[in-house]
Amino acid sequence: MKSNIEIQRIEKSKIDSVDFDNLPFGSVYSDHMFVCDFKNGEWQTPTIEPFAPISLDPSSKIFHYGQSIFEGMKAYKDANGNKMLFRPLDNCKRLNKSAERLVIPQIPEDIFMDGLKKLLEVDSDWIPTNEGSSLYIRPFMFATGNGFHASPADEYKLVICTAPSGAYFAGKVKVLIEEKFARAANGGVGFAKAGGNYAAQFYPTQLAIDKGYNQVIWTDDNTHQFIEEAGAMNIFIRINDTLITSPTSDRILDGITRKSILQIAEDNDIKTEVRKISVGEVVEAAQNGNLKEMFGAGTAAVISPIAGFGYKESDFELPELENPFAQILKKKITDIQTNKTEDPYGWRVFI
Known part of the structure; x- marks a missing residue:
């Protein structure tokens, strides 16, 4: 059943003031946003309204107890003007998984998908066509109910905002393997996209x-001996011709790009292993020349190559390869995302 969405259009678009040839990431915002409130135990009639500040009471629980979750997605437009999303239902399911962990009411898939598609129809002109650009989409949910008592709120708000954006990262990054701090712990909320993480x-x-x-490589909270994530992204490590990534857990986000990379690698005869990988194994591979690549994987950057890493006051450089896995896999994913190739997986969703 289609959601009944009220649409309030902006009086005058600001799109003519935007330089689409020089887009920063996530700091230029489209004309409209999707909003849906949860009150009296149910989701209310959603609206699409002009992008504008949100007014909240100082006692709103988001400010005090941090019930806030989000997702990251992208919309693309091909040369023929076709508009598409990449695995949007996976984002909706993960948003609801995060919601369950933070005792936030889950959003029905039809409200999420109908609202998202309608928002992209209203702001269709904001989807860039420049190579490497996309319309970044930020769904987020947070507590709006009031009260200083430490308990879940009784009211919440779902908002979807969009931002035409260029590439997230430029060039390779240099990372430091963390030896003291932990991103997440067993039994915690590391698997959720919670703002506090x-x-x-x-x-x-x-x-x-x-x-x-430029960034931190996160290690396990207990011993700091096992590689877990790269900054805000999942991490892949290539030793010889095997691509290794850590298994998901309470501490590690089940990345949609991560899952896509594993599937595409398998289908292109790239050997993969999903297992724990120790810092010692990575350092030893770097020392003996078997460490070929490291890269982060996530929605914003898709794949972000790592040029070198530091550990215990020592620095290790990665080799420059002629045809790295990172480059091969990024092209295959982005070609599916932008409708430049067949999509055998059904990941591409047209709007």
Whole structure:
């Protein structure tokens, strides 16, 4: 059943003021946003309205107890003007998985998908066609119910905002393997896209930046001996011709790009292993020349190559390869996302 969505269009679009040839990531916003409130035990009539500030009471529980989750998605437009999403139902399911963990009411798939598609129809002109660009989509849900008592809120808000964006990262990054701080712990919320997960990353990441690195490689919370994630992304490590990534858990996000990479790699005769990988194994592989590649994987960057890493006051550089897995896999994923090739997996969803 289609959701009944009220549409309030902006009086005058600001699109003519945007330089689509020079888009920063996630800081230029489209004309409209999708909003749906949860009150009196049920989701209310959703609206599409002009992008504008949100007014909240100072006692809203989002400010006090951090019930806030989000997703990251992209919309694309091909040369013929076709508009498409990439695995959007996976984002909806993961949003609801995060919601369950933070005791936020789950959003029905029809409200999410109908609202998302209608928003992209209304703001269709904001989907860039420049190579490497896309319309970044940020769904987020947070507590709006009031009260200083430490308990789940009784009211919530789902918002979907969009931002035409260029590439997330430029060039390769240099990372520091973390030896003290942990991104997440067993039994915690590391698998959820909770805002607090990312806030907690900022301090150790800044310490790494102060040392001359771009990002942190997170290790397990108990021993700091096993590789887990790369900054805000899943991580892949290539030793010889095997691509290795850590298994998902309470601590590791079940990345949609991660799952896509594993499937495409398998179908293109790239050997993969999903297993724990120790820092010692990575360092040894770097020392003996068997470490060929490391890269982060996530919605924003798709794949972000790592040029080198630091560990225990030592730095290790990765080799420059002529045809790296990162380049092969990124092209195959982005070609599916942008309708440049067949999609044997049914991941591409036309709007």
